[in-house]
Amino acid sequence: GIQVEQSPPDLILQEGANSTLRCNFSDSVNNLQWFHQNPWGQLINLFYIPSGTKQNGRLSATTVATERYSLLYISSSQTTDSGVYFCAVSYNFNKFYFGSGTKLNVKP
Amino acid sequence: KAGVTQTPRYLIKTRGQQVTLSCSPISGHRSVSWYQQTPGQGLQFLFEYFSETQRNKGNFPGRFSGRQFSNSRSEMNVSTLELGDSALYLCASSPTSGVQETQYFGPGTRLLVL
Numbered sequence: 571g572i573q574v575e576q577s578p579p580d581l582i583l584q585e586g587a588n589s590t591l592r593c594n595f596s597d598s599v600n601n602l603q604w605f606h607q608n609p610w611g612q613l614i615n616l617f618y619i620p621s622g623t624k625q626n627g628r629l630s631a632t633t634v635a636t637e638r639y640s641l642l643y644i645s646s647s648q649t650t651d652s653g654v655y656f657c658a659v660s661y662n663f664n665k666f667y668f669g670s671g672t673k674l675n676v677k678p
Numbered sequence: 679k680a681g682v683t684q685t686p687r688y689l690i691k692t693r694g695q696q697v698t699l700s701c702s703p704i705s706g707h708r709s710v711s712w713y714q715q716t717p718g719q720g721l722q723f724l725f726e727y728f729s730e731t732q733r734n735k736g737n738f739p740g741r742f743s744g745r746q747f748s749n750s751r752s753e754m755n756v757s758t759l760e761l762g763d764s765a766l767y768l769c770a771s772s773p774t775s776g777v778q779e780t781q782y783f784g785p786g787t788r789l790l791v792l
Contacts, residue, residue, distance in 0.1 A: 666781065
């Protein structure tokens with residue numbers, strides 16, 4: 571299967587700071603998504619981004635498929651951004667491979 | 679549109695028992711996937727069903743099985759429960775193939791095996 575590596579594993583920020591989360595994957599994919607897992611365990615879609623750049627408010631993401639990596643940018647972080655961020659990739663319908671996540675803690 | 683729903687939300691079982699979890703996808707979605715999340719192994723793919731057929735399968739023992747009904751609702755069953763089966767079980771749905779589609783996850787079922 572595809573190997574997915576996320577970095578950093580842990581990140582502590584002060585409110586208002588910016589951050590970049592990285593996802594490297596080992597093979598060509600036709601689907602890449604970023605998720606935020608809330609404290610109750612639900613995975614919330616942030617971006618569907620197999621290639622290119624997208625922005626949604628304070629969040630943006632870029633995937634460079636030819637170099638097999640994706641970046642998630644969080645600007646002006648807020649305490650509600652805390653949680654675990656996952657990158658998931660697939661090359662075979664809905665069989666997704668997840669990274670181990672980046673645990674973000676935004677302090678007031 | 680209602681989101682993906684999973685029942686029950688919490689479950690406590692003892693070793694050797696079996697359990698059935700249910701997932702109702704978003705209306706119109708025909709693909710349902712199941713994942714297991716544990717602190718040690720992270721998020722792992724169990725299987726995917728599309729139009730009542732298993733389309734993909736992960737590397738789990740045969741004690742883990744599933745099915746999908748004609749209304750796209752899905753169930754997964756774990757027989758002869760082991761302590762290591764304690765996990766958060768997540769269900770996801772998408773319209774069809776998953777290619778160029780977003781997967782939507784349910785709130786999960788937390789299973790504790792004693």
